Every structure is written in C-alpha cells, then in structure tokens.
Amino acid sequence: MQCNAIHWEDLPWTPVRDGVERKAITGEGATVALHRLMPGNTPQPHKHPHEQIAYIMSGEVDFYVDGEPVRLRAGGMVVVPPDTMHYAVVVGDEPVMNLDIFTPKRPEYVA
Numbered sequence: 001m002q003c004n005a006i007h008w009e010d011l012p013w014t015p016v017r018d019g020v021e022r023k024a025i026t027g028e029g030a031t032v033a034l035h036r037l038m039p040g041n042t043p044q045p046h047k048h049p050h051e052q053i054a055y056i057m058s059g060e061v062d063f064y065v066d067g068e069p070v071r072l073r074a075g076g077m078v079v080v081p082p083d084t085m086h087y088a089v090v091v092g093d094e095p096v097m098n099l100d101i102f103t104p105k106r107p108e109y110v111a
Contacts, residue, residue: 008034017044024109031106037061037096044089050102052080054088059096061088 003090006025013021024033034100037059045064054063060073065086070078080086088094102109 018042022109024106026105026107026110029103029105030036031100031102031109033100033106033109035096035098035100037088037098039090039093039095041090043088044083047083047085048102048106049082050106051082051102052086053101054078054080055099055101057097057099059094060091061096061098062091063088066106071087 008023009023011023013023016022016035019038021036022033024031025033026032054072054083055078056074056076058074060071062069063072063078063086064070065078066081066084070076071091072078088096088098
C-alpha cells in the first residue's frame with residue numbers, strides 16, 4: 001500500500017452550495033472532509049448511509065440530529081448515525097470550520 005501525504009492547504013475548496021465549501025480525502029474505508037460554513041447559508045437537512053462524526057474546529061453551530069438541536073463550538077463533536085436526518089445552522093457572524101469523518105468512505109467526495 002502506498003502512503004500519500006496530503007496537506008489541507010494544497011487541496012482546493014470545492015463549492016457544495018452557496019455559503020458552503022469542502023475539501024476531502026478518501027482512503028480505503030473512510031473519508032475525512034473539511035467544511036467551511038458561512039453565516040447566513042441556507043441549511044439543507046439531509047441523510048446518507050454513512051456514519052458521520054463532526055468536529056467543530058472554529059465558530060459555533062446549532063447541529064440538528066433527527067430533529068434534536070445541540071449547540072457546538074470549537075472542540076465540540078457529534079456523532080450522526082447512518083440514515084439519520086441532520087444539518088447545521090451557523091450561530092453568529094463567524095464562519096464555521098468543521099472536520100467530518102465518514103464511514104464507509106464517500107467516493108463522490110474525491111476531486
């Protein structure tokens with residue numbers, strides 16, 4: 001197996017929708033994605049067959065999992081089970097940086 005070293009700064013931001021961008025790397029069994037959420041973006045509730053662990057690196061969000069909100073700020077984490085409706089709402093005027101880990105991998109996130 002080949003080891004590929006990657007630095008976030010070397011990856012381009014990929015627009016997801018207005019006010020949301022992503023960078024991602026996918027391995028054999030998991031995907032790690034860095035998301036930048038801008039204040040005022042329109043949240044889009046969604047679900048997928050992947051387990052997701054979201055880690056808030058900066059900013060503050062109300063993260064809704066199956067309709068239940070939890071307030072997260074830098075250092076906060078939440079686990080989203082597979083096939084569970086979820087979304088995040090930016091709180092305040094600071095952009096939010098969050099790191100998401102998905103398993104199994106999300107090949108559609110590969111640039």
